[in-house]
Amino acid sequence: MQLRRLGRTGRELSPIGLGCMQFSNTGAAGRFYRATAQDTATAIVRAALDGGVTWFDTAEMYGGGHSERALTTALREHGVKPGEVAIATKWQPVGRTARSIPATIGDRLAALQDFPIDLHQIHMPHGSLSSIPAQVKAMARLQTDGKVGAVGVSNFSAAQMRRAAAVLEGEGLALASNQIQLNLLHRNAETDGVLAAARDLGVTLIAFSPLRSGLLTGKFHDDPERLKQVLPIRRWIGGFGPRAIERTRPLIDELTAIGRAHGASPSQIALAWLLAYYGDTVVAIPGASRPEQAAELAAAAELRLTDAETAALDARSRAATAS
Structure with missing residues (x-):
């Protein structure tokens, strides 16, 4: 698998990592997925490793550390040693000041069972009681002190990205990443300046929900009754519904047809297009x-x-999102 560099760091990652929100089990994030038993999480991580995945994304907010523990428990069960894969996690800013960034780093490392934090991200640009520059400076100190490998952000606008990058530059560091929703049905980064800013700054965009919460798999188009099995919050955020199914059907048909030519599923083609x-x-x-x-x-x-x-998928995507 050809690797991609993480921002302007020297770290290289597989183009596809494994998002670990589904290991949350509790808290707000746990409402998006049904609970995942540890043996299932361990099997999922094994399959990802066998497929060439070299990194995993988790967060404090994902079950208050449950996802982090489930991930690293799985890695240890497979004999993976700290440092042999990359781990990205996130600080939860809501209701907190920047002082909680250094104050909670020990909790993150404990939840990760001493696997190093290769990328530490500010989970969102809003909700903190401190300014973005103050938060970024606190993150920068963690990197300077060797407690994290790189600093990233999540859900930041183009202007917020540039502000964060400028603060880090003042500390002699570089912004590594911005995690955003990006997929064939959500391409806002092309028009809101985020993609342009990322390319200008040398920042990696980490695409979460690259299959639009499962809508791009085609399984709901094959059997709309399966929509009833999706938890309500995921249905709402993913924009699932009969009208969405019909609006996106030509795109799914295109994914399916191209998949046949490659012996691949619509999900695989949607990811291949993104990359x-x-x-x-x-x-x-x-x-x-x-x-x-x-x-x-x-x-x-x-x-x-x-x-x-x-190009064909690009055209179908634009038609599906035009309204």
């Missing part, structure tokens, strides 16, 4: 609730679409 269309600026972190899903999604990094296939 091809945006190039080295983007890496993706699909989640997986079963090991076979993790294996399938990891394999998408090896697919190579033709220019015509990439």
